Amino acid sequence: MKRLLAWLCAMLSAMGITACDYFNLRELKPGVSTAMEVRERFGPPQMEWRNDDGSVTWEFSRQPEGIECFMITIGPDSVLRTIDQVLNEQSFARVVNGMNGDEVRRVLGKPARSQFFRLKRETVWEWKISHGPDGTSDPVFFTVSFNTDGRVIGTGRYTQYRR
Structure with missing residues (x-):
C-alpha cells in the first residue's frame, strides 16, 4: 500500500499536482533515505545542480500554480542530505x-x-x-x-x- 501511494504521489507530482508533497516529505529522512527513495516519491528532478563537494541538488518546482520549490541535496554516497523549500x-x-x-x-x-x-x-x-x-x-x-x-x-x- 505504501508503495502504491508513493507511486501515485510521484505521478501526480510529475503532473504538477502537489497534494502528496506533505506525505512525501514526512517519509524522507535526511541521513537515512536514499536518492532512489527521493526519485520514487518526487519523480525526476526538473534540474540537477552539481556541487563542489560531490553532492548534487535536485530541483522540484511546483510553479506555476504551486507556491513551493524544493531543493533536495543528495550526497556523493547517494544518501539524502537536506530538503529545502527555497521560496522564502x-x-x-x-x-x-x-x-x-x-x-x-x-x-x-x-x-x-x-x-x-x-x-x-x-x-x-x-x-x-x-x-x-x-x-x-x-x-x-x-x-x-x-x-x-x-x-x-x-x-x-x-x-x-x-x-
Missing part, C-alpha cells in the same frame, strides 16, 4: 544585483513566468509565493528584473488582485 525570505534576500539567470535559478528554482518589457528593456521573472489570505484568491508574486545583459537589476513583489 532567506532565499529572496540572497538574490542581489549583478547575478545572472543561472545563479538566480540555482537559488529560487524555475520561475512561474518570464516576460520581456520592451519599453523598459528588461526581463522580469516571477514566482508565485502565496495563494492570498483566504487561500484561493489574490496570489502574491516575487519578481526579479534583469537588464539586457541578463543581470539582476532589482527584485520586488506584487499582489494580483482578482475582481
Whole structure:
C-alpha cells in the first residue's frame, strides 16, 4: 500500500499536482533515505545542480500554480542530505544585483513566468509565493528584473488582485 501511494504521489507530482508533497516529505529522512527513495516519491528532478563537494541538488518546482520549490541535496554516497523549500525570505534576500539567470535559478528554482518589457528593456521573472489570505484568491508574486545583459537589476513583489 505504501508503495502504491508513493507511486501515485510521484505521478501526480510529475503532473504538477502537489497534494502528496506533505506525505512525501514526512517519509524522507535526511541521513537515512536514499536518492532512489527521493526519485520514487518526487519523480525526476526538473534540474540537477552539481556541487563542489560531490553532492548534487535536485530541483522540484511546483510553479506555476504551486507556491513551493524544493531543493533536495543528495550526497556523493547517494544518501539524502537536506530538503529545502527555497521560496522564502532567506532565499529572496540572497538574490542581489549583478547575478545572472543561472545563479538566480540555482537559488529560487524555475520561475512561474518570464516576460520581456520592451519599453523598459528588461526581463522580469516571477514566482508565485502565496495563494492570498483566504487561500484561493489574490496570489502574491516575487519578481526579479534583469537588464539586457541578463543581470539582476532589482527584485520586488506584487499582489494580483482578482475582481
